[in-house]
Amino acid sequence: MAGQIIVGVDGSASATAAVEWAAADASRRGRSLRLVHVCEQWSPSLGEAQWPLSLDEAQAEYCAEALQAAADRARELAPGVEVTTDLRKGNVIEQLIAESVSADSVVLGSRGLGGFTGMVLGSVSMAVAGHAAGPVVVVRGPVEAVHGQIVVGYDGSKGARAAMEYAIDQARARQARLRVVYAWQAPLSSPYARAYSSALESAFEQQQRAAREAVTPWREKYPDVELTDEQLCEHPVAALMNASASADLVVVGSRGMGGFVSAVLGSVSRGVLHHVTCPVAVVRPRSERAS
Incomplete structure (x- = not known):
């Protein structure tokens, strides 16, 4: 950029x-x-x-x-x-x-x-x-420790791809590791969730495979970046908050696949901004007009 x-x-x-x-x-x-x-x-x-x-x-x-x-x-x-x-x-x-x-x-x-x-x-x-x-x-405040790791939330959306580009740029400049986090929240609040536990497990396994495959092109394109990826069954904000404990920067897209198209700032990016204490980068694709 x-x-x-x-x-x-x-x-x-x-x-x-x-x-x-x-x-x-x-x-x-x-x-x-x-x-x-x-x-x-x-x-x-x-x-x-x-x-x-x-x-x-x-x-x-x-x-x-x-x-x-x-x-x-x-x-x-x-x-x-x-x-x-x-x-x-x-x-x-x-x-x-x-x-x-x-x-x-x-x-x-x-x-x-x-x-x-x-x-x-x-x-x-x-x-x-x-x-x-x-x-x-x-x-939020002065940098108190250096962990040598950038965390990026990635769900394959347009905003997440822009976030990944920025996160890779940061990781290369810092010679830091890049930790890619994908989180999928199962509908556990449903009273019928227990009856469909095997179906939910299968759905999460499918999500895991898709998320892993989505990261492969990035790993191949940037072999100089030490990239790890993980797929978690929990709320994305909670997953990124936990990952931020060992991060120098958390990067998220302005909104992901779960947000309403008209939403300017998605619920995940809002939640991360409010709860993560290390620096947070919110990345909006350049092709989207500022409003």
Whole structure:
């Protein structure tokens, strides 16, 4: 994938973690980095009389300082990477979605200064992940350990194929293992499930074979990547959560085969974004228009 890695910056700790992740990613994959701070209109509820500057001046000063601090941090971590900054006004979600059209990827913190402290995932990261034209990486906090493994959820759908391409790119750049996870949830909630247990077992075996066969072309196309695959009979979100414990990055498609065609962000990708603590990449096929 060509283009710059775009990072949304707002001065929060979460955004700082995103800058750090993106700087390392840009260095590994030979990309340039552009840090974007979108200054949205602050609420005047505090009263401008409390500020030594006007509200607009105070906001502009804060945004500029936050952006400069982020750029300094990126250059410190990745001295060989070209780092540029972009300070603008407008709606942050709309601006970042527009940026995603030509970007390699968009990297965001899990929640910014505008989010409620108790929320796992902020409205900006959720909206951008759901509507961006390409990969969106959501970073919850600083990377504390390196496991040497990328996890990708794969169900053979168009979104999953795009996710696999991105996961392979990440694995090759990191010289990491790639763990491909396919999860099939049996209808255990049915009162008749026990009577049909043998049929369910047969159905899962068929799913296993199909999933294994679907991975074979990827293994043949990228022999330099250490690729393992597993097929599990459990909810996809639970399977990916468990796999994430030893992952540096979890990659999912924006929606899989089980989602409604009109859904912007599928239930699996939403669940992974909310529950997985390591960085998560949500990948939307480039042929789909951002909406």
